[in-house]
Amino acid sequence: MIRITDLRHRLLDIPDLTLSTRHIAVIGPNGGGKTTLLSVCSGIEEPEAGSVRLLGRPPSAVKVGWVGEFPDRTLLFSRVYDEIASSLRFRHRPCPETDRTVRAVAEVGGIPRLLGKKVSALSGGEKALVALAAACVDDPEVLVLDEADSHLDAGTAERVSRVVQESKAAHILWCTQSMDTAATADYVLFMENGRVRHRGTPDEVFSALEETCFYPTMWRVCR
Numbered sequence: 001m002i003r004i005t006d007l008r009h010r011l012l013d014i015p016d017l018t019l020s021t022r023h024i025a026v027i028g029p030n031g032g033g034k035t036t037l038l039s040v041c042s043g044i045e046e047p048e049a050g051s052v053r054l055l056g057r058p059p060s061a062v063k064v065g066w067v068g069e070f071p072d073r074t075l076l077f078s079r080v081y082d083e084i085a086s087s088l089r090f091r092h093r094p095c096p097e098t099d100r101t102v103r104a105v106a107e108v109g110g111i112p113r114l115l116g117k118k119v120s121a122l123s124g125g126e127k128a129l130v131a132l133a134a135a136c137v138d139d140p141e142v143l144v145l146d147e148a149d150s151h152l153d154a155g156t157a158e159r160v161s162r163v164v165q166e167s168k169a170a171h172i173l174w175c176t177q178s179m180d181t182a183a184t185a186d187y188v189l190f191m192e193n194g195r196v197r198h199r200g201t202p203d204e205v206f207s208a209l210e211e212t213c214f215y216p217t218m219w220r221v222c223r
């Protein structure tokens with residue numbers, strides 16, 4: 001469970017929010033506070049007031065995997081293998097176990113052929129897949145994606161969805177500008193001006209957004 005109480009941080013103002021579903025989509029206009037909310041929920045930023053609890057603990061006590069919109073800013077190592085292995089190495093996992101786990105997560109992400117490459121030689125979409133593999137390799141309890149799918153072709157975005165769904169994370173907080181992706185979530189938060197304007201199942205939230213640009217294209221076509 002994710003529990004937010006009296007949260008105030010910059011423009012964020014969320015008095016009370018309890019999220020118990022696994023896949024939570026965070027959507028809304030630019031500047032609405034989505035990244036700020038994800039940063040606070042991930043423990044990257046301490047809230048100015050109020051509290052966030054993930055699985056009953058403060059975010060700093062939870063294994064959180066983070067994938068940002070610009071992997072160039074977060075990828076630390078020059079080789080793909082080293083990047084994906086880094087969190088296991090930081091925890092001093094045995095080398096054979098690390099090797100097995102890195103290869104397994106690369107397999108799920110469809111990137112075994114990238115393991116020997118230099119990060120600087122990858123395309124933007126390949127970097128996103130590497131960042132996702134690095135975030136998933138240590139079995140995060142909570143997986144947070146901040147518009148990680150924004151520069152991906154449809155096939156790569158589909159692969160990202162598969163890796164995310166196959167992760168063992170209890171919660172996936174996924175900020176996306178793809179309303180079709182958000183429509184596949186269990187629960188949707190629509191953020192505007194730092195507040196949660198709409199919350200509920202995709203049906204509940206998107207029915208309130210039918211006249212706006214925040215309505216899934218696939219729903220317009222197929223429903």
Ligand SMILES: Nc1ncnc2c1ncn2[C@@H]1O[C@H](COP(=O)(O)OP(=O)(O)OP(=O)(O)O)[C@@H](O)[C@H]1O
Nearest residue numbers: 010011028029030031032033034035036037147191
């Ligand atoms: N470090 C910061 N210091 C002060 N204000 C900030 C900081 N980071 C973001 N903001 C402001 O907070 C507001 C919300 O930003 P945030 O990045 O959370 O929005 P967002 O919904 O993720 O937007 P986008 O869809 O454009 O990425 C914006 O007005 C932004 O200018």
